[in-house]
Amino acid sequence: MATYQADDGWDALGDPTRRAIVACLAERPRAVGELAEVLPISRPAVSQHLKVLKDAGLVTDRAAGTRRVYRLNPAGVAALRDQLDTYWNRALTGFQDAAETPTEEES
């Protein structure tokens, strides 16, 4: 298998093409061929990316005749969102001591 196996939703979204797929599926569910028409890559490449996204739990697929319709998985997206919330809360509660010192370069 030359395809990449994502352990994590973050790894899956680390690729710009996969983010484009996710953004596309956020509008409405689409078949593999539809995605390949929009994106600047071949259809097999789309399949490989969809496999990664599916393994990461970010999309779900459903057979519809000969076509296979992929849609965004809200649960997977929510999982990432919760993790970001954790970071965000820790960053705020732990240390506001330098609220007036934003990213100074040097003296």
Add this chain to the structure above:
Amino acid sequence: MATYQADDGWDALGDPTRRAIVACLAERPRAVGELAEVLPISRPAVSQHLKVLKDAGLVTDRAAGTRRVYRLNPAGVAALRDQLDTYWNRALTGFQDAAETPTEEES
């Protein structure tokens, strides 16, 4: 420059090591050397990752003597969270028509 330039916070979080750094900085701000002690990589590698995270707006740095203390940037984290919210909302509002058809393999 052999260092990777992230266009996006997603690209920055696409790397497991950078996620470890972010998780570490979420607890409390740390200097570069402190991070290098905890992480299984060399100090220059940490520096390179911090540059990527800084360019992505996920961390901020502050000079403290000879040391340089990095901390998580709540604004950067919030930006990613908002984007996930958008995806999440679209996924829910656009198509709940198949709420009872989760990831079936085939007939």
Add this chain to the structure above:
DNA sequence: GCCTTCGGTAAGTACTAGCTTACCGTTCGT
């Protein structure tokens, strides 16, 4: 039944990003 459409898989290639060591500038301590 046949052919077409659709999509996943295999094999192979090219590029890029992450790591290392080596080096240099800066700041503090004495």
Add this chain to the structure above:
DNA sequence: ACGAACGGTAAGCTAGTACTTACCGAAGGC
């Protein structure tokens, strides 16, 4: 002023991943 600590940068190597074309199975239309 000298030395040490801290950290950013350069150059180079390696690994892995994103892409391609070719092939194959499955489901529908006529």
